[in-house]
Amino acid sequence: MTPRFHLAFPVTDLAAARDFYVEQLGARAGRATDTWADFDLHGHQLSAHRVERMPAPAGLGHVDGREVPIPHFGLVLAWSDWQALTERLRARGAHFLVEPLVRFEGQPAEQGTFFIADPDGNALEFKAPRRDEALFD
Numbered sequence: 001m002t003p004r005f006h007l008a009f010p011v012t013d014l015a016a017a018r019d020f021y022v023e024q025l026g027a028r029a030g031r032a033t034d035t036w037a038d039f040d041l042h043g044h045q046l047s048a049h050r051v052e053r054m055p056a057p058a059g060l061g062h063v064d065g066r067e068v069p070i071p072h073f074g075l076v077l078a079w080s081d082w083q084a085l086t087e088r089l090r091a092r093g094a095h096f097l098v099e100p101l102v103r104f105e106g107q108p109a110e111q112g113t114f115f116i117a118d119p120d121g122n123a124l125e126f127k128a129p130r131r132d133e134a135l136f137d
Contacts (some may be wrong), residue, residue, distance in 0.1 A: 016119040069123035082128030
């Protein structure tokens, strides 16, 4: 078995979360009740749990002169998958917290990245190294 990541996170509206994760990001809906819903996002298990109110964000980090939301979660994708998701979200009129961009362009650690938020403000980052072996360089 390949290890998979599991993340449980808060949402106030399960229907809106389902629409975002399934329709916007392309996740597969899994088990659900009236208080939580699971999603398969590229083989990783996301569990949205309904809460009365969202916790306050911790703050902002600073990366390459840009403010990025803390906390955030997301995926490292293959370059072509990152490009396809970027275009899918743009075609659906998504609002990016940090617009898609290429960092370290022309360098061994070149990578594409963007940030987006779900309907409850949970921040997600999607990134893709141009060369998979350079992810941790």
